[in-house]
Amino acid sequence: MKRSRLPSAPAVHQESPHRSFRHRPSNIVIQAFLDHVRATGRPETFEGLFWGKIEKDAEFVKLKPFDIERGLRPRGEMVPCPMCQPNKFLEGSLIWVPSLQVMAVIGHCCASAETRIRAHEEYEKKRVRDEDETFLMAELPLVLRRLAVVKRVRPIAVEARRIHGQLRTKGDPIHRALRNIKQQQGGRLSVSERIHHEPGWEGPRGLRTRDGDVDVREIEFGSMEGMVALIGDYEPVRELDEIERRLIPHAGPATEAAALEYAIELGESGRRSRAVVDLREADRTFGKFVARLNDFRAFFGASNFRRLKEWADHPRNPRRLQVLRSARAGIVTCALWGDGYYFTVDIDPILATELPEWPRENAFSEHEIEGAVLSSAKAS
Numbered sequence: 001m002k003r004s005r006l007p008s009a010p011a012v013h014q015e016s017p018h019r020s021f022r023h024r025p026s027n028i029v030i031q032a033f034l035d036h037v038r039a040t041g042r043p044e045t046f047e048g049l050f051w052g053k054i055e056k057d058a059e060f061v062k063l064k065p066f067d068i069e070r071g072l073r074p075r076g077e078m079v080p081c082p083m084c085q086p087n088k089f090l091e092g093s094l095i096w097v098p099s100l101q102v103m104a105v106i107g108h109c110c111a112s113a114e115t116r117i118r119a120h121e122e123y124e125k126k127r128v129r130d131e132d133e134t135f136l137m138a139e140l141p142l143v144l145r146r147l148a149v150v151k152r153v154r155p156i157a158v159e160a161r162r163i164h165g166q167l168r169t170k171g172d173p174i175h176r177a178l179r180n181i182k183q184q185q186g187g188r189l190s191v192s193e194r195i196h197h198e199p200g201w202e203g204p205r206g207l208r209t210r211d212g213d214v215d216v217r218e219i220e221f222g223s224m225e226g227m228v229a230l231i232g233d234y235e236p237v238r239e240l241d242e243i244e245r246r247l248i249p250h251a252g253p254a255t256e257a258a259a260l261e262y263a264i265e266l267g268e269s270g271r272r273s274r275a276v277v278d279l280r281e282a283d284r285t286f287g288k289f290v291a292r293l294n295d296f297r298a299f300f301g302a303s304n305f306r307r308l309k310e311w312a313d314h315p316r317n318p319r320r321l322q323v324l325r326s327a328r329a330g331i332v333t334c335a336l337w338g339d340g341y342y343f344t345v346d347i348d349p350i351l352a353t354e355l356p357e358w359p360r361e362n363a364f365s366e367h368e369i370e371g372a373v374l375s376s377a378k379a380s
């Protein structure tokens with residue numbers, strides 16, 4: 001029968017290989033296409049178009065909208081849309097897809113703005129979900145080990161809290177004074193020395209007074225270390241509590257398979273993004289805990305106390321402050337005292353313990369994951 005011998009759309013496509021467009025197709029090409037469609041009603045027979053599958057989220061440039069007279073179509077069939085389904089449209093757009101370097105036609109079904117926005121939103125949602133799942137798969141099996149780390153460092157945090165509390169209460173005036181130096185001078189320790197010049201001094205002049213010239217010279221001792229010790233609300237134990245609060249609800253899955261199951265469960269109950277936030281926050285808070293604890297420990301270190309002592313003992317320092325640090329049989333004693341206050345503390349050696357690594361064994365950095373996904377997408 002004559003009808004059945006009409007070439008079906010796919011046969012036509014196989015016969016004409018598509019042409020590669022590295023750049024936006026020229027107006028001559030576009031006009032040729034429009035003329036062809038007006039004359040034949042068959043975009044399928046215009047040479048060089050791409051008829052393979054185009055992803056819904058593919059970026060494209062609309063070259064020209066067109067419509068086809070139904071009467072020109074064989075058997076009244078519509079044109080297949082490479083973005084959604086065959087036999088779809090009579091009203092569509094000629095497009096250029098830069099990622100594929102091809103020119104193609106798609107139906108109004110996929111070319112319209114609302115459809116594009118909806119497709120983009122769906123794509124974004126799926127992208128976020130995929131990213132979250134990849135993240136959870138890598139991170140969930142680490143939760144138990146991370147909780148074990150928190151447990152191990154807790155005694156160090158408890159000791160840091162005890163020392164900080166004593167410094168703040170018993171050493172109150174000097175704690176506040178050093179905090180002022182931190183805030184106003186960035187922690188720079190110095191004393192001012194007035195140099196008096198006899199009348200007739202020819203050098204650079206500072207303050208001129210009745211009996212001669214006075215220059216003020218700053219004697220510098222360098223900056224304090226460990227200025228976390230000087231803040232009012234350093235709460236290392238609370239930082240660990242926060243990490244546990246984030247991690248405990250997600251403790252359990254120890255293998256990737258169990259993590260996958262749990263990730264799916266989280267998704268179904270609408271808690272997936274919450275879980276991602278919890279794990280990221282726990283991670284961030286531990287980083288902050290380590291940085292602040294290391295800084296806190298540096299305050300009580302030998303070099304910082306040596307600097308404090310040099311500063312305090314300088315004859316031009318108007319403060320009445322005594323500084324002492326001694327280490328005997330592994331016990332470090334630090335003391336700061338002056339008018340009406342006396343701070344001294346024996347520091348438990350646990351404070352100096354090396355911190356365990358935060359478990360990351362299975363986790364790539366986000367950048368690496370992204371790179372791996374991209375290269376596997378390219379390969380497929």
Ligand SMILES: [Zn+2]
Pocket residue numbers: 081082083084085088106107108109110111
């Ligand atoms: Zn479509």
